[in-house]
Amino acid sequence: MSVYQKNELEEDETSRTLSLIVDNQPGTLARVIGLFSGRGYNIESLNVTEIDKIRNLSRISLVTRGTSMTIEQIKSQLLRIIPVHIVRDLTLEGPFIKSELALVKLVVKGANRVEALRIAETFRARTLDVTLSSFVFELTGKPSKLDAFINLMRSLGDTEVSRTGVSAISRGDKTETKLLDQI
Amino acid sequence: MTSNYMTGAEAVIKALVDNGVEVIFGYPGGAVLPLYDALFENKKIKHILVRHEQAAVHAAEGYARSTGKVGCVLVTSGPGATNAITGLTDALMDSVPVICLSGQVPTHLIGTDAFQEADTVGISRPCTKHNYLVKNADKLCEIIHKSFEIASSGRPGPVLIDLPKDIQLTNVKYINKTQKIKKHNHYYSNVDEDLINKVAKLLLQSERPIIYAGGGVVNSGPKASKLLTELVNLLDCPVTLTLMGLGCVPNTNKNFLGMLGMHGTYEANLAMHNCDVMLNVGARFDDRVTGRLNAFAPNSKKVHIDVDKSSINKVVSVDYGIVGDCKEILSVLVQEVKKLHNQKVLKSKTTWWSKINKWKEKDSLGFKQIGNNIKPQQAIKSLYEKTKKFDTYITTEVGQHQMWAAQYFGFSKPNHWMTSGGLGTMGYGLPSSVGVQIAHPKSLVIDISGEASFLMNMQELSTIVQYKLPIKIFILNNEWMGMVRQWQELNHGSRYSESYTSSLPDFVKLAESFGINGLRVDNINNLEATIDEMININGPVIADIRVEKEENCFPMIPSGAAHNEMILSSDDNVKDTSNEGLALV
Numbered sequence: 001m002s003v004y005q006k007n008e009l010e011e012d013e014t015s016r017t018l019s020l021i022v023d024n025q026p027g028t029l030a031r032v033i034g035l036f037s038g039r040g041y042n043i044e045s046l047n048v049t050e051i052d053k054i055r056n057l058s059r060i061s062l063v064t065r066g067t068s069m070t071i072e073q074i075k076s077q078l079l080r081i082i083p084v085h086i087v088r089d090l091t092l093e094g095p096f097i098k099s100e101l102a103l104v105k106l107v108v109k110g111a112n113r114v115e116a117l118r119i120a121e122t123f124r125a126r127t128l129d130v131t132l133s134s135f136v137f138e139l140t141g142k143p144s145k146l147d148a149f150i151n152l153m154r155s156l157g158d159t160e161v162s163r164t165g166v167s168a169i170s171r172g173d174k175t176e177t178k179l180l181d182q183i
Numbered sequence: 184m185t186s187n188y189m190t191g192a193e194a195v196i197k198a199l200v201d202n203g204v205e206v207i208f209g210y211p212g213g214a215v216l217p218l219y220d221a222l223f224e225n226k227k228i229k230h231i232l233v234r235h236e237q238a239a240v241h242a243a244e245g246y247a248r249s250t251g252k253v254g255c256v257l258v259t260s261g262p263g264a265t266n267a268i269t270g271l272t273d274a275l276m277d278s279v280p281v282i283c284l285s286g287q288v289p290t291h292l293i294g295t296d297a298f299q300e301a302d303t304v305g306i307s308r309p310c311t312k313h314n315y316l317v318k319n320a321d322k323l324c325e326i327i328h329k330s331f332e333i334a335s336s337g338r339p340g341p342v343l344i345d346l347p348k349d350i351q352l353t354n355v356k357y358i359n360k361t362q363k364i365k366k367h368n369h370y371y372s373n374v375d376e377d378l379i380n381k382v383a384k385l386l387l388q389s390e391r392p393i394i395y396a397g398g399g400v401v402n403s404g405p406k407a408s409k410l411l412t413e414l415v416n417l418l419d420c421p422v423t424l425t426l427m428g429l430g431c432v433p434n435t436n437k438n439f440l441g442m443l444g445m446h447g448t449y450e451a452n453l454a455m456h457n458c459d460v461m462l463n464v465g466a467r468f469d470d471r472v473t474g475r476l477n478a479f480a481p482n483s484k485k486v487h488i489d490v491d492k493s494s495i496n497k498v499v500s501v502d503y504g505i506v507g508d509c510k511e512i513l514s515v516l517v518q519e520v521k522k523l524h525n526q527k528v529l530k531s532k533t534t535w536w537s538k539i540n541k542w543k544e545k546d547s548l549g550f551k552q553i554g555n556n557i558k559p560q561q562a563i564k565s566l567y568e569k570t571k572k573f574d575t576y577i578t579t580e581v582g583q584h585q586m587w588a589a590q591y592f593g594f595s596k597p598n599h600w601m602t603s604g605g606l607g608t609m610g611y612g613l614p615s616s617v618g619v620q621i622a623h624p625k626s627l628v629i630d631i632s633g634e635a636s637f638l639m640n641m642q643e644l645s646t647i648v649q650y651k652l653p654i655k656i657f658i659l660n661n662e663w664m665g666m667v668r669q670w671q672e673l674n675h676g677s678r679y680s681e682s683y684t685s686s687l688p689d690f691v692k693l694a695e696s697f698g699i700n701g702l703r704v705d706n707i708n709n710l711e712a713t714i715d716e717m718i719n720i721n722g723p724v725i726a727d728i729r730v731e732k733e734e735n736c737f738p739m740i741p742s743g744a745a746h747n748e749m750i751l752s753s754d755d756n757v758k759d760t761s762n763e764g765l766a767l768v
């Protein structure tokens with residue numbers, strides 16, 4: 001944290017999920033990422049897509065890691081970015097859902113094909129593509145579930161993985177509609 | 184003539200006028216020629232032709248900081264824009280409102296490595312508060328109006344607007360500044376009266392309070408400085424100022440302990456170390472100020488007022504953080520203190536003041552002017568004595584001379600002291616003085632300079648002569664990059680690697696070559712006469728003040744040390760700098 005010395009009393013770092021509403025314009029993502037790289041913060045996962053075409057807004061779901069002082073700092077730094085309108089700390093707000101999608105290609109022949117399908121079924125993965133020597137599975141869920149699935153697939157053959165990064169939303173009936181109206 | 188249609192370039196200039204711009208500092212080039220056409224026709228904006236784009240930004244900073252207005256810059260694409268980057272970073276670090284217009288290659292050529300193309304928004308993204316590339320001419324006016332709002336609201340800062348040449352030539356409909364541009368939703372003043380009341384009580388009941396204030400007070404306007412001084416007087420508590428805050432409490436105020444931090448006074452730093460309640464107004468716990476953090480004011484409750492929420496708890500955790508504009512918060516705080524004051528809850532501070540007065544007896548800024556050589560400290564002291572009856576504006580470069588200026592020159596008003604604090608940019612002072620003198624044509628403007636820093640932007644002498652700016656350039660010439668030499672002496676076994684400048688110019692002849700006056704003095708007995716002569720010359724002057732070459736700047740908190748580990752002179756037993764300390768800048 002400080003240039004002079006790590007605070008000896010510093011608490012442990014924890015993982016936090018932030019949800020940002022930003023203008024969907026060129027440069028916004030660069031500003032957010034530049035903030036993290038420039039100030040030495042971690043990004044564990046990042047996911048961005050437009051969510052409101054009329055107001056031209058995107059949501060960035062971001063998983064970061066740090067002490068609570070660092071996280072507070074990250075949140076206030078994010079709010080200094082002009083096209084960033086809302087910064088929510090889902091981890092702090094209460095129960096929330098974190099979900100991710102993975103596409104996993106497995107090159108596999110012989111007896112392991114059955115094993116792969118059996119595992120896919122257990123994980124409720126969908127099979128999107130099949131050839132005599134490969135599968136492409138689609139799996140959604142918690143990142144840890146995706147990790148477990150991918151590890152199993154790796155032990156069965158050559159794999160290729162594409163993941164979206166975490167997308168997150170709070171549980172319950174609270175929405176951002178009012179906040180969005182103020183933008 | 185009433186038509187609202189005009190070229191993009193004309194719309195830009197009109198928008199500047201509508202935003203109150205009277206002066207623009209710039210340098211032409213291919214990508215901004217349409218803007219220069221529009222300026223040619225315009226009678227309301229005075230263009231100042233600098234000699235380097237970095238200087239344009241520093242001049243705009245000097246203009247902005249000495250007036251409280253937004254400074255304005257115009258540069259061409261590619262090298263023009265990249266030259267401006269140091270200035271923009273400087274303005275960002277010191278929270279100076281600046282608008283920088285840069286030319287860009289036409290939109291259809293962006294991305295083709297066209298002649299003088301640079302990714303200006305990409306390069307300037309981390310060194311501006313915000314920036315725009317105008318790709319759609321319909322958005323042009325709105326973007327310019329908004330940029331002024333962004334640059335000057337909340338924590339001020341630089342905004343760059345990149346203007347492709349085709350946009351400058353397109354016909355656009357001029358859109359007026361709307362009455363109320365929506366403020367960025369995160370700049371709010373949190374005037375939480377309960378919290379402020381708590382803070383007022385804390386201050387009144389503390390036995391050893393101190394107020395530590397910075398550039399945020401200056402940025403908030405003269406009213407904030409008045410309120411701060413009022414608060415100090417009400418509480419009868421000590422006050423210390425950061426480098427950026429000098430002037431926001433008059434130097435003559437009896438409660439003022441001088442500057443704090445690395446080269447601050449002994450009493451200011453020790454009072455910080457020993458206080459029980461610290462009120463930080465508009466400062467940011469910069470590392471030059473705090474020294475080693477784990478020993479920073481260890482037994483104190485800390486209150487921090489800042490317009491930028493991210494400054495609160497960034498490096499020092501505080502007990503009360505109040506987000507808001509200094510003058511708004513201070514005005515409520517002063518009211519609360521007054522209310523409580525009437526109930527006589529103010530704790531006596533006699534013991535606290537007697538402690539502080541003991542520290543003062545150390546006379547940490549004392550020095551001995553012996554022999555004929557001019558001590559740099561004396562040069563600044565004499566300069567102050569000779570100029571304090573005028574409305575004097577001081578700019579500086581970076582190095583020992585800057586610290587001596589901060590220590591020995593007295594500032595009685597805000598906005599009269601322009602120095603590069605956050606970035607520490609050598610070459611800041613001379614162009615900055617150009618901006619100051621343009622804004623205050625009748626005032627005495629002095630650039631306190633070091634010979635090495637002066638060489639970094641001395642091309643601006645040409646600007647100074649062109650506009651007949653009577654700037655006084657007061658060079659403390661020690662032939663060394665003195666501050667570097669000092670660190671090498673104290674931390675690097677006196678290995679003076681590359682810190683001596685040989686082949687310095689003859690500054691008097693240099694002045695003469697520009698057709699201005701040059702003075703030189705190397706004997707203490709002639710110092711005052713030389714200063715008088717400098718002030719009395721009706722025009723720009725370079726005064727080459729030959730000072731003691733190897734003088735060090737004290738007092739000093741060595742790298743990695745704490746406030747209570749200051750050294751007062753070279754003779755002080757300096758503990759070997761810790762390894763962590765050595766790694767610090």
Ligand SMILES: Cc1ncc(C[n+]2csc(CCOP(=O)(O)OP(=O)(O)O)c2C)c(N)n1
Pocket residue numbers: 580581582583584585607608609610632633634635636637659661662663664665666667
């Ligand atoms: C642009 C830039 N380059 C390098 C430095 C590092 N630096 C800090 S002070 C200094 C020496 C300044 O020398 P001078 O202007 O003669 O001032 P003095 O310290 O001698 O008063 C240097 C090189 C800097 N601050 N800025």
Ligand SMILES: [Mg+2]
Pocket residue numbers: 582633634635659660661662663664665
């Ligand atoms: Mg020097």
